[in-house]
Amino acid sequence: MKHTIVALVLDKPGVLNRITSMIRRRGFNISSLAVGASEAPSLSRMSFVVEGGEETVKQVTKQLQKIIDVVKVADISKENVVARELALIKVTTTPATRSEIVQLVDIFRAGIIDVGSESLIIEVTGDEEKINSLARLLEPFGVKELMRTGRLAMVRGSSTVKIDDDQLGAPAPRTASNGAPSSDSPPPGW
Amino acid sequence: MRMTGGQMLCESLLREGVSVVFGLPGGAILPLYQTLPQFPQLRHILVRHEQGAAFAADGYARATGRPGVCWATSGPGATNLVTGLACSMMDSVPVVAITGQVARSAIGTDAFQETDITGITVPITKHNYLVTRAADVPQVIREAFCLAGTGRPGPVLVDIPKDVLTEEADFNYPEVVHLPGYRPILEAPIEQVRKAAGLIAAAKRPLILAGHGVIISRAFQELRELAERAQTPVVSTLLGLSSFPEDHILYVGMPGMHGAAYASMAINEADLLIAIGMRFDDRVTGKLSAFAPNASVIHIEIDPAEVDKNIKAHVALVGDAKHVLRQLLPLIQPKTNPEWLRRVEELKQAHALGSPRPDRLQQRYVLERLSEITDGRAIIVTGVGQHQMWAAQYYQFKEPNLFMSSGGLGAMGYEVPAAMGAQLGRPDKVVWSIAGDGGFQMTMYELATMVENNIPVKFALMDNSYLGMVRQWQDLFYKKTYVATHYTRNPDFVKLAEAFGLWAVRVKEVDHVDDAIHQAMLHQGPALIDFWVDQEENVFPMIPPGQTVAELMEEPEERVHWKK
Known part of the structure; x- marks a missing residue:
């Protein structure tokens, strides 16, 4: 089964390398990949055609999302495109x-x-x-x-794959919001 | 304020609260070194090999919970960091690594000591940067610390060309940085949390599987509260050790390939598995299709990509362990599972770990004695192999965050530099490095660093003249055909340690173990005990790779011969 994934990524050097490195390393099967400018100046839009079952495509999507320079990922296979x-x-x-x-x-x-x-x-x-x-x-x-060129894909109608309104401007977490200490202190006891 | 790139880097590190850096100089990073005297608050530990710097930063980070920092020069300096970074990546350890790079004009020309370290480290870092302007240094460092220490932690590498280190620009440390593609999720949707609470309330044989995430998020109290309120026994992954007190009545043990048989059996019989901050590694699960066959799975995990990767979760709670447990706890009604607890106790009695033989000096005995003498309150840093598994089995951890080991990567040699980093991070603790004679010889040069800086790590060298775990596999799976696992001419480790300036002693007999441990701890500086241990002892129980609890091998008749 072929799936179409669309991603918005930061327009920075090395982004394509990060993405293809992840795909290669995890053994995902990509039959086409297209990349180019998007409607936003700092973002590129990519589309992937991924071969594999539902689980594989979910993993590809999540692993893509994990790359810091990847801002948004959507599997649009089930949409009308x-x-x-x-x-x-x-x-x-x-x-x-x-x-x-x-x-x-x-x-x-x-x-x-x-x-x-x-x-x-x-x-x-x-x-x-x-x-x-x-x-x-x-x-x-x-x-x-x-x-x-590889497949370019877009959802029909007015719905779009875009980043959330606050996403570009939202501050990244300052210190470890995951409970880890921010200064020298022994860990809490039991 | 005008500063050079190198000054900006040091100032930025101070703003991030860094006090220790592990490193080794070289041409490309020299401008940074020459600014160090202006920053006396930054303590630089001069290592003997860059791999030591990376492992030390990893150990420091695990011990303190804050990013460890290492740096190295371009080319070979940078590539020597790679094993350490891969280790931190696999185990989610926050490390910021800085590398010198050749000057901007020389990049891409195969210049002397040029290596594409950002290219090399793409798959083994959470993120990396090549800084092309001095003015960018503060922002990149700020982002690097943010990425390394938050969400699912990991290593971040920052590559800085030599002429960027010397370039001048205005220093502005950003309060806020924007990483639009990075939004760690801390709390799970409340409907999902309710579903999980419902499963816990209904479960007859619930079991908690605690992982490294509990330690990383410092969710010790929350975990304990959940276990006690829902009367749920706790098993722990290798890196989850010391997330839950081992002398607690609800503690079961470590399951998996070399885990306690009863812990694996408990997973097999459980009807609900509450997995917290762990990723169902193959060493835990064995054959995936046969893992926890009777259980529903609640998976609490900060990395969405780990959910459903190996084991399908019935309820996925994506978020930080501490936050999610705090969401979950108010929904948990106190309950009892007396029958299940009795059953787990029964399994524990029937399949207890073996005792060391009294007539031979066995590693397990040394570890039992260490556990007893240090009251389960020392930091234990291990290498990889048999001694690592015995340390996991026989040391009884009684305080949070005491166990440091290269779990995912399985990097031998971790035990020496990482112990140094852990000791610097926690000067208040006794740090014991449990080393194998194989791994020890990979990184033992850092003994010099420890003596130089008076870092009082204690070494228990489990010296069997074998690459023990590999030999064990040859024994069990290759008809005892030992190939390239026997060190026929090891150095005299006592003399070697003494040459480095350590206090050292050799122990060959059971009766001398306690004495040596006490003496090593009384000694002010670093100390080493060379334990000549039973050479062909195997680690049991063992579930062969890719198999199930049904194939679990318990301890057979001993076949051992005495060393020398």
């Missing part, structure tokens, strides 16, 4: 095959963004299945290069 991926595909062309390829591009509502004498670059947007299908159909013509 739009999900899109962008792919660039460079296909070998000959005068004989060009028109057939153009037809395929039209059917998939994709676009041709570069034309060379022996190849062209196709840009296609859609869910993973659509991109897989187009790539499969182009295979016989000779796919020289294929690159895809």
